[in-house]
């Protein structure tokens with residue numbers, strides 16, 4: 001059979017046609033869908049799907065007994081799950097529970113997970129990995145333009161004259177968007193790159209600004225100041241469409257080119273050239289975690305919106321802001337309210353009017369206090385305040401900072417449910433493991449980085465006794481006495497489309513052939529947002545002064561560690577590391593060290609080193625390369641053998657509560 005579905009890896013959301021016999025994938029054909037991947041795929045979508053057939057898939061519910069697990073029936077598993085959560089809620093209160101949802105799962109799964117937390121267990125302690133990647137995008141873009149999502153479309157990339165990529169290694173992390181950018185550059189368009197590392201896009205850039213990690217806000221403010229000084233700003237757009245411009249001017253005047261250069265380490269002439277090129281062109285800004293994973297992550301995102309509004313580079317074809325989402329469904333999981341401070345459709349939990357809509361629909365009172373964020377849940381568990389966690393499709397031991405504390409937190413819990421497709425590092429600590437469908441067995445929807453809601457369809461028979469995530473959550477709610485009458489994910493989507501304004505009127509038949517970009521009205525999508533007015537009415541300039549990152553070099557920790565992903569691997573490797581082809585290409589962890597630093601430390605390629613931060617230490621192998629500038633060390637975070645999040649910086653942005661994973665002071669020693 002041939003089934004059209006969506007790649008389960010990154011947020012680009014490439015369409016694929018899977019040829020299978022129901023038990024095995026026989027071939028993957030890239031769809032010719034021109035809006036996204038147009039007959040192409042990256043290696044992960046093309047060769048990385050056989051993890052779904054792995055013999056290591058979980059097949060039966062497992063209950064911890066002593067140091068191991070025993071197999072149990074679903075009936076027992078659901079009873080145990082519900083009884084334990086209920087007992088803990090009754091004994092310690094609802095906020096003794098925490099729920100972690102998943103950007104790998106469908107919109108329907110995520111909607112039900114947050115509904116379970118809020119309606120059934122009366123807590124806003126529900127979050128997912130957007131907290132560690134794009135929470136600052138949500139806060140930064142909502143406060144400036146009113147909507148925390150990409151303003152344009154993947155197709156519209158072709159209509160820009162210039163791309164400004166800051167803090168995104170696009171060809172490795174969003175390869176099909178990276179390829180589209182490169183194709184356009186080959187046909188004469190321009191690229192400005194801001195990234196401390198030399199990445200593939202460096203070879204295609206007109207300007208590459210290698211700023212010090214954590215100085216993005218100073219760089220963006222300096223560009224804005226130069227644009228104003230040179231009279232290149234769009235006065236008409238600012239007058240008609242924005243507010244708070246005078247306050248913005250007061251802040252950015254501090255950032256003349258020389259000051260900007262001193263803070264960022266970038267030549268002032270280069271900053272000036274970049275500012276002029278950006279202002280004079282129809283430009284799209286692309287960014288990812290290089291912008292968001294900072295203690296000033298929200299302010300970095302606001303600075304990007306400021307720059308786009310300053311030049312009128314938003315709300316029309318070939319312009320805009322493009323936050324690139326890491327997981328296939330980070331956008332959708334956020335839209336569905338799998339966030340501790342937002343109900344579905346980005347209604348704040350403390351907004352009485354918004355909350356009332358769900359209270360009426362779900363026939364219950366809902367908590368109004370924002371819940372604990374992803375990482376806060378582990379701290380609360382360590383303090384004994386959270387007693388049970390229910391984690392769906394995530395592996396925080398590898399993906400989140402301070403992983404030794406997470407392990408300690410798991411040991412202190414009275415009950416830990418992990419719902420997943422494999423026995424992950426996290427699942428090893430579970431009291432109860434619930435085996436679920438992978439995307440290969442699921443029906444539902446994912447929403448990609450450009451807000452496109454797309455159908456996911458099954459092409460393999462479910463292994464063993466696995467169940468769909470939406471179904472498992474529904475069984476627990478029913479066991480708790482709630483009349484959840486969903487018989488399929490389609491039933492869940494009917495409820496979503498009636499309650500989430502961005503998804504208004506969506507149903508499976510209207511996205512059967514092609515997805516649509518939200519906001520949707522009667523199944524008509526929106527390719528370019530903010531054309532006549534911003535979602536919040538007037539766009540608001542939100543200026544901020546740059547502050548030093550929470551970690552900086554000292555005599556004891558003289559290097560800055562920064563982290564990221566590799567082309568061949570994904571997130572914590574639970575999927576990609578089960579693909580022999582992907583694993584063959586990138587099997588080992590490593591740390592990139594600049595040749596001058598390597599010489600100073602007397603290191604040779606492949607030497608074993610110990611990297612030590614205030615938060616922990618690990619060992620890994622050295623890769624000597626000028627990809628990283630002197631003083632900077634880079635490590636990918638996919639590998640449990642050298643789990644870099646054991647040593648990363650857990651300090652958070654106070655608004656978005658995202659950890660500053662991009663800047664950690666470290667020292668390096670030989671093993």
Ligand code: SF4
Nearest residue numbers: 007009010014042045
């Ligand atoms: Fe999958 Fe992203 Fe690669 Fe497309 S670019 S094939 S969505 S991993």
